Amino acid sequence: MPPTADNIEPTAFDAAGLFNIEGRTAVVTGAAHGLGLAIATAFVGAGANVGLLDIDADVLADVEARLKGRGRAVAHTVDVRDTVAVSSAIRDIATEFGGIDILVNDAAIFPSAPLADIDLDEVASVLDINVVGYLRTVQAALPYLQASGHGHIINFGSVTFFLGNPDGLGAYIATKGAVVGLTRALAREVSPLGVTANVLAPGAFPTRAEFGLYEDQAAFDRSVIEKQSVKRRGSVSDIAAAAIYLASDASDFVTGQTLLVDGGWTFN
Known part of the structure; x- marks a missing residue:
């Protein structure tokens, strides 16, 4: 039977183009260090405009200068516990670049203490930064994300929520569980x-946050690789590539999900 409009199977020859974020505008919190910095650099490398938010003013200025050498970036020194400052920074970024398409919430703190002993005021601070801080940026950015027609929210989770360890990071682990619930409701x-909302949950990546936590880094590397199905340490490009997917039109039909980028640690 000759093909007709009714019996031709659908095709997707152009699907690769959905991963393009060139010209889009992203806001990244926790952008001065670690995975936030990696994602900000990946977005600039992909042709996006990036608004950088972090509390570390000195390092953030250096990051802004670095990124401006490769593309368009603007930095705002912001404590995500400050609702007025967060709203002002996001409004300024939207004005600078003509809107906001992508929000990445990565800012977090991780004090180390057993839950039986940790100071409750410190727990409240962890919650305020790691959970309420995410909601502050969402509330400030949502009108722009909705208006963009390409709105994507990426909230950072962690493999630690699924594993319940390492010891001493109970408050941090609890907030990462809260982020999953917050994102699903959102x-x-x-x-x-x-606007889509998803969790990006990294495994163990060799960043500044990891260094100094373990006396024998080589032994830690071996222990991570042993627990993973993929037998190498993750690179920041692994998590950045996943972020580009969740920030792009390629993920338009994905929302309320948690994407684990952990080398298969959680099921190995």
């Missing part, structure tokens, strides 16, 4: 508005 609310 996806219900914002996806009908044309």
Whole structure:
């Protein structure tokens, strides 16, 4: 039977183009260090405009200068516990670049102490930064994300929530579980508005945050690789590539999900 409009199977020859974020504008919190910095650099490398938010003013200025050498970036020194400062910074970024398409929440702290002993005021601070701080940026950015037609929210989770370790990071682990719940509820609310919300949950990556936590780094590397199905340490490009997917039109039909980028640690 000759093909007709009714019996031709659908094709997807152009799907690769959905990963393009060139010209889009992203806001990244925790952008001065670690995975936040890696994602900010990946976005600039992909042709996006990037608003950098972090509390570390000196390092953030250096990061801004580095990124401006490769593309368009603007930095704002912000404590994500400050609602007024967060709103002002996001408004300025939207004005600078003509809107906001992508929000990446990575800012977090991780004090180390057993839950039986940790100071409760410190726990409140961890919650305020690692969970409420995410909601502050979402509330400030949501009108721009909705108006963009390409709105994507990426909240950082962690493999630690699924594993319940390492010891001493109970408060941090609890907040990462809260981020999963927050994002799932958020996806219900914002996806009908044309904005997706997902969790990006990294495994162990060799960044500044990891160094200094373990006396024998080589032994730690071996222990991580032993637990993973993929027998190498992750690179920041692994997590950045996943972030580009969740920030792009390629993920438009994905919301309320948690993407683990952990080399298969959680099921190995």
